[in-house]
Amino acid sequence: QQPVQSPQAVILREGEDAVINCSSSKALYSVHWYRQKHGEAPVFLMILLKGGEQKGHEKISASFNEKKQQSSLYLTASQLSYSGTYFCGTEAGGMRFGAGTRLTVKP
Amino acid sequence: DAGITQSPRHKVTETGTPVTLRCHQTENHRYMYWYRQDPGHGLRLIHYSYGVKDTDKGEVSDGYSVSRSKTEDFLLTLESATSSQTSVYFCAISRGEAISYEQYFGPGTRLTVT
Numbered sequence: 001q002q003p004v005q006s007p008q009a010v011i012l013r014e015g016e017d018a019v020i021n022c023s024s025s026k027a028l029y030s031v032h033w034y035r036q037k038h039g040e041a042p043v044f045l046m047i048l049l050k051g052g053e054q055k056g057h058e059k060i061s062a063s064f065n066e067k068k069q070q071s072s073l074y075l076t077a078s079q080l081s082y083s084g085t086y087f088c089g090t091e092a093g094g095m096r097f098g099a100g101t102r103l104t105v106k107p
Numbered sequence: 108d109a110g111i112t113q114s115p116r117h118k119v120t121e122t123g124t125p126v127t128l129r130c131h132q133t134e135n136h137r138y139m140y141w142y143r144q145d146p147g148h149g150l151r152l153i154h155y156s157y158g159v160k161d162t163d164k165g166e167v168s169d170g171y172s173v174s175r176s177k178t179e180d181f182l183l184t185l186e187s188a189t190s191s192q193t194s195v196y197f198c199a200i201s202r203g204e205a206i207s208y209e210q211y212f213g214p215g216t217r218l219t220v221t
Contacts (some may be wrong), residue, residue: 001166002149032209041197041212042150087149094165095140095210097150 001026003090005098012078012105020073020101022088031064031071032089035082036100042087046073078105110134111213113198119219126185128216130198132178138201139181140210141165141173143194150197156181188220 003024010018022031030049034042048064048071061074075082085100110133120126130139140155142165152165154173162173170192174182185192198213 034210041214044209044211047209089150089210094152094155094163095150096152096166097142099147099149 002096003088003098005086005088005101007101008099009102010104012103014080014105014107015077016105018075018078018103020075020086020088020103021070022072022090022098023068023070024090024096026069026090028064028066028069028071028090030091031062032095033060033062033071033073034087034089034097035084036087037084045086075103078103080105080107111198111200111211113196113213113216115216116214117217119221120188121221122189123187126188126218128183128196128198128218130181130183130213132181132200134200134202135178136200136202137178138203138208139175140199140201141171141181141183142197142199143167143192144197144215145194153183153196185218188218190220192218193220194218 003022006021032047033045035045036042046062064071083105085102087097087100089095089097112131114129141153142150144150151167153171154165156162156175172184196216199210201208201210
């Protein structure tokens, strides 16, 4: 029931783009995205709701395909500050989070 | 900053001892959560609360109990700690009246059971 994230890890150069995917075997009402830096708490980035409503980060975008039960997070023109582990979360009797995608942005 | 504090921030305890972790919020949010985070597993929900004395189990609730006697405090108790409960524990709140709202996390408690 835990959503599946891919890739597990990605390394970028500053300015490059990245896509992180999240898929679920269950029908989704919403998908949450969070970023966690080492030794810190997860921080909310974005939530996508069934029906297309989206709330969140101004420099990061995401898509939500309800039929395919998938969501993707798009990081454009990555900055050093984007480094961290990204988690997607889905609702299924409480929140279920993916195992995370570790993103490293190098100068 | 959602006004969430956790105590203690670090704890080392022995197998078989009871342990209570406290989460305190200052904004009177209805929904509160306890997660554990382990390498390779991301965040896993232990228990959550949707009001005073209203709680429900998450996916990894065995060995844990919770209580919420006041809106601002959500307690997580390990009745008899085991080494498998060594983890980082995060408390979170939802800024809304349902799970479908963004969650804000406390700073975490690192628990080591020896």
